[in-house]
Amino acid sequence: MADINEVRVSLPDGSVREYPAGTSLWEVAGSISPRLTREALAAMVDDRAVDLSYTLNRDSSVRILTFADEEGRRVYRHSTAHVMAQAVQRLFPGVKLAIGPAITDGFYYDFDPSEPFTLDDLAAIENEMEKIVKADLPFERYEFSRPEALARFKESGQDYKVELIKELPEDEVLSCYRQGDFLDLCTGPHMPSTGRLKAVKLLNVAGAYWRGDEKNRMLQRIYGTSFPKKSMLDEYLFRIAEAKRRDHRKLGTELDLFSIQDEGPGFVFFHPKGMVLRNELEKFWREEHRKRGYQEIRTPIILNRALWEQSGHWEHYRDNMYFTKIDGIDYAVKPMNCPGSILIYKSRLHSYRDLPVRMGELGLVHRHELSGVLHGLMRVRCFTQDDAHIFMLPSQIKEEIIGVIDLVDDFYRVFGFPYRVELSTKPQKAMGAGHIWELATGALQEALEARGLDYKVNEGDGAFYGPKIDFHLEDCLGRTWQCGTIQLDFLMPEKFDLNYVGEDGQKHRPVMLHRVVFGSMERFIGILTEHFAGAFPAWLAPVQVRVLPITDRQGEYARSVVDKLLDRGIRVELDARNEKIGYKIREAQARKIPYMLVTGDKEVQNGTVAVRRRAQGDLGPMPLDRFEEMLQEEINKKVC
């Protein structure tokens, strides 16, 4: 039995240690290892994050947090945000403070200054922060009652803090943290002192609404990040630079894949090379869907307003739609493909024996997005969904969902994308009764579990007509993109009075499933471009081979090589320009063409080609047939 003055502390490694009551976490860390003492930032005590100065007065489980822990990083970045706010307040007296949380790779703080910050201000703020770091000011925690806190922040004119305090529960004890001359309302915890900050970088300034609501005042947000080692910061900055280097908008121009012109903001022009990519993706898509029992359809882009009223889009989606009039009658440009698909289903009678009916459509949809959110191929105003609608018996739900999950898995595997799954439930602005939503959500959940997939639940993030499973794929820089979704829908069949004839000869209601795999062809091409940094695998590469004669003596032979490959369906170009071979290779590398075939006198004489592979360099000479065989296999197997 432990002494009443002793507390038992269980540590993450399963060990239990005893300390005198009143021992601080600082001391606990010290008793574990000197390294932990150096690196400790805060701690988790019984799953609550606290400062190292926190003292233990009862048995607890303790985990000391360092930068290696997710929670530790949050503490580190949040403390950095406080230091930045202190620097800003010193340089811009009278600036009002809003909030300053840690985010995934750093932190931000929202300010309400009299003048917007400029990029030059950032350097000055960084300098001032350095002084605060050098001074190594301790972070000290204070607790206030609500009235005390209110009085304090009212007096210093911190209106946003006052607003925050007013929203907190009446009886709550409020905490503030002070470092030197700076005091901020904050739950904490914080690192022990400002001297722990080693590498800080302020990244950019941007406008942000108070509480993210466009009805509120626009504040000035400063983004930054921090690390305990300069090398870690450098690595992070390198990752940002790498992402910039891979930007699909830049590569799209360089590789002549697509453009977006002032004449059509948010509307993409696909150039011939981009079209090759698109067509290859579509070819792959069609083949895989055919194998899985899908039929392809195409429905009109403009349809009568009455259809959209019936589907509920008029009520729920009007703000994002474009409208037109034909012969004095209202029409809408489709923002989704489902109503069109439904009209095809309804065009004839269906027997239960026909179900499931799987109708795929590469459907062009238009959606009005705010001008400020447009972004290359990733966020556009018109895009092609690789859509499909499955009409099925209620008893087929689970099997069909599993079928789609398998399909998505197969697709992403081809490109080498790992992915995460999320389940989104009933939103605020939803159509239909609660029990139907429960039924639908349960079916999705069951399929996920049957398939043994881990998933995260997003409460309230579903479509207005049903819950959904989202697939978020991860690219080579660790960024995630939402692509595939599966949405279960009991409502559209109701609204459109869909039915099938059952075994009993009576009419019954089918269930509908909406799903996409690529998501949008445009966005998927953008993601692929960044993922491969423009160096597409051979099966997708707009140009697969470029033939490079060394002098114009080999022009005729090079031409015959090109013709032969063209004849076999290879995408090949000839570079017959009067340039040195090094120059031609350099350019072909820059265009990220997978294979270069150098043809000089030796090759003409032996009837071979000297193969150079984009990634590996010179592979030496080989007969053209052997090269072609090798390339065909690489293309057929979709080697990445």
Add this chain to the structure above:
RNA sequence: GCCGAUGUGGCUCAGUGGUAGAGCAGCGCACUCGUAAUGCGCAGGUCGCCGGUUCGAAUCCGGCCAUCGGCUCCA
């Protein structure tokens, strides 16, 4: 839509009140060359658009358009 920044030849960028520049790409000529840049020459821009100030505007002012970074990961 809102805040801030930006807009100069196909691309990347210089030029802050006095006759529009460079590199790359393109075209021509010479060289006929073996695995990431041969040399010389030529052509190419109503400086995003509209208006204003001025003897004079890419440059200063106003409006518009487009692009870029953002617009709750909540003390």
